[in-house]
Amino acid sequence: MLEKILHIYAPASIGNFVVGFDALGAAIKPISGELLGDVVKISSCEQDEFICSGKYADKLPDNANENLSYLCLLHFRKHIKPDMPTIKLELQKNLPIGSGLGSSACSVVATFTALDKFANTLLSEDELIELMADFESLASGGRHYDNISPCYLGGLQLTGELIPGRSIKIPVPSDWYYIVAFPGFSLNTSKARSVLPKQLDMHKSVEFAQRLSAFIALLQSNGQSGEYQQALALMKDDVAEPHRASLISGFSESKQALPELGAQAMSISGAGPTLFAVCTNLNDANKCADWLQKNYINDEGFCHICQLDDTGTRELTHSELNKG
Numbered sequence: 001m002l003e004k005i006l007h008i009y010a011p012a013s014i015g016n017f018v019v020g021f022d023a024l025g026a027a028i029k030p031i032s033g034e035l036l037g038d039v040v041k042i043s044s045c046e047q048d049e050f051i052c053s054g055k056y057a058d059k060l061p062d063n064a065n066e067n068l069s070y071l072c073l074l075h076f077r078k079h080i081k082p083d084m085p086t087i088k089l090e091l092q093k094n095l096p097i098g099s100g101l102g103s104s105a106c107s108v109v110a111t112f113t114a115l116d117k118f119a120n121t122l123l124s125e126d127e128l129i130e131l132m133a134d135f136e137s138l139a140s141g142g143r144h145y146d147n148i149s150p151c152y153l154g155g156l157q158l159t160g161e162l163i164p165g166r167s168i169k170i171p172v173p174s175d176w177y178y179i180v181a182f183p184g185f186s187l188n189t190s191k192a193r194s195v196l197p198k199q200l201d202m203h204k205s206v207e208f209a210q211r212l213s214a215f216i217a218l219l220q221s222n223g224q225s226g227e228y229q230q231a232l233a234l235m236k237d238d239v240a241e242p243h244r245a246s247l248i249s250g251f252s253e254s255k256q257a258l259p260e261l262g263a264q265a266m267s268i269s270g271a272g273p274t275l276f277a278v279c280t281n282l283n284d285a286n287k288c289a290d291w292l293q294k295n296y297i298n299d300e301g302f303c304h305i306c307q308l309d310d311t312g313t314r315e316l317t318h319s320e321l322n323k324g
């Protein structure tokens with residue numbers, strides 16, 4: 001009998017997407033075709049085994065009991081499928097930790113998707129998303145779905161406990177490019193959440209609701225009367241960015257430089273320190289990427305021009321496996 005081996009890829013994501021703190025997030029993929037996300041490999045084994053490999057494995061705690069992926073496996077074995085055959089689970093940790101690219105969500109989503117598929121549990125989308133959010137909240141210091149939902153489902157997702165079905169996919173113009181730059185240093189999400197105010201005043205709350213709802217409504221149009229330009233003009237974050245900016249060295253210089261190079265919007269990806277800019281053509285996207293390469297990132301950093309990853313979490317193809 002052929003041995004069953006499964007490789008599940010989960011993409012990086014941009015939490016908040018500027019206007020939707022904890023409520024809006026996008027899955028992304030580099031236009032170069034490179035993969036930007038974690039991979040979970042599962043195969044049969046005589047007893048359960050966990051391995052963490054990949055570029056950023058050594059940035060995670062040595063103790064497997066502190067690795068979210070292993071915690072997901074323990075939970076699945078104990079509470080969901082105790083009779084699942086024993087397995088070897090390998091997490092290929094390809095996203096930097098504390099990056100603002102939804103790294104913890106990526107491992108959790110890849111792991112639960114792989115376990116569900118391998119064990120043929122057929123958990124519903126809702127059940128899986130709840131389970132994933134439970135485990136991601138262990139790491140980030142708050143329950144939010146804006147990395148989990150897009151990472152799992154792909155695209156731009158409006159998401160949260162009040163959203164029917166937890167998630168609504170929002171259409172996005174196909175000519176929007178997202179330039180993401182990870183500077184090479186980490187910022188812990190729970191630390192970046194701890195600097196936020198505990199309450200929003202009335203005026204700010206009303207503005208937040210107006211901005212997010214108008215942005216979503218404009219994206220639902222066909223864009224023929226300038227609605228996409230209006231949506232871009234609304235991309236401003238008054239909720240989290242002002243409190244987090246000082247935690248990110250190089251933020252204010254980038255905020256000043258990128259609009260002059262053609263960025264239509266620019267902010268923090270998730271809790272940072274990755275920054276991202278939105279451009280509506282490749283020429284401007286290249287100019288922003290060059291500037292960020294030269295001025296924002298160090299030797300450990302990277303910069304990609306991306307578009308939305310509409311598929312989300314998926315099994316890797318043979319050709320992708322042979323490449324890597």
Ligand SMILES: Nc1ncnc2c1ncn2[C@@H]1O[C@H](COP(=O)(O)OP(=O)(O)O)[C@@H](O)[C@H]1O
Binds near residue numbers: 189271
């Ligand atoms: N597989 C994993 N991937 C990412 N982070 C993990 C994982 N397992 C445990 N962690 C821990 O979770 C925390 C994640 O930090 P966080 O700032 O939320 O990262 P990110 O913003 O990149 O998701 C870190 O303390 C890290 O050590």
Ligand SMILES: N[C@@H](CCOP(=O)(O)O)C(=O)O
Binds near residue numbers: 023
């Ligand atoms: N909405 C969250 C998003 C955190 O994203 P991460 O990629 O930094 O984990 C927040 O802004 O705290």
